[in-house]
Amino acid sequence: MNDFYDKVYDVVRLIPAGKVTSYGAIAAYLGSVQSSRMVGWAMNNAHVQDRFVPAHRVVNRNGLLTGKHHFGSSTIMQELLEAEGISVINDQIVDFNRHFWNPMIELDME
DNA sequence: ACGTTGACCTATA
DNA sequence: GTATAGGCCAACG
Numbered sequence: 652m653n654d655f656y657d658k659v660y661d662v663v664r665l666i667p668a669g670k671v672t673s674y675g676a677i678a679a680y681l682g683s684v685q686s687s688r689m690v691g692w693a694m695n696n697a698h699v700q701d702r703f704v705p706a707h708r709v710v711n712r713n714g715l716l717t718g719k720h721h722f723g724s725s726t727i728m729q730e731l732l733e734a735e736g737i738s739v740i741n742d743q744i745v746d747f748n749r750h751f752w753n754p755m756i757e758l759d760m761e
Numbered sequence: 762a763c764g765t766t767g768a769c770c771t772a773t774a
Numbered sequence: 775g776t777a778t779a780g781g782c783c784a785a786c787g
Contacts, residue, residue, distance in 0.1 A: 655783095674769055678782095684770070685782050691768040692784055711769065718768030766786080773779080 655681060659693040660700060662754045666708045669735045670752035671744060673712050680754040694718065707731040714747030 662677050678687035690709075697704035698721075707728040711717045719728040719742060729739045738745035 675771095678769080683782075687769040687782080688767065689769090689783055694768055695785090697768095706768075709768080712771095716768095721768055764787090767784090769782095771780090774777080 655686075655689060656693045656696065659690055660697060660702070660704050662758070663694075663697070663704050663706065663709055664702065665754070665758065666705060666752055669737060669750065671708045671710055671714070671732070671737065671747070671750050672752045672754060673710060673714075675712050676753055676755065677709070680758070691718070695721065705731075708735075708752075710744060710747075714744035714751075716742040716744070 658681055659677055662672075662680060666672055674687045674690040675684055677690050678684050681690075683689075694704070694706045694709060697706050706718065707716075707722065709718075716728050716732075716739065719725050722728050729742065732739050732744065737750050744750060
């Protein structure tokens with residue numbers, strides 16, 4: 652598997668429960684903030700990965716559940732997030748800034 | 762092979 | 775604050 656996809660999956664799996672991150676943050680961590688689209692494409696292939704990828708913890712910069720439709724059902728993503736203690740209203744994460752998990756900070760500063 | 766689309770982001774008007 | 779433009783790379787028709 653390409654490093655890009657592999658790193659994306661790796662970072663996503665490192666996201667602690669109750670925390671969320673953005674495609675841009677992952678892309679920035681990989682060194683290509685402009686290639687954030689590729690992160691989304693990587694997630695598209697995430698459901699065929701052997702290991703489970705908590706793609707529900709990955710949202711866009713606005714904290715909006717843009718990819719909820721790709722989970723098979725439009726409610727699974729919100730259900731999973733709420734199950735981890737994250738409030739979601741109108742497909743948008745409440746206090747997104749509080750639940751935001753930055754891989755660059757958390758992984759690099761550690 | 763070419764054109765369009767896509768789970769995005771930043772910048773400019 | 776909404777609208778449009780540009781950019782990135784991969785997959786789909």
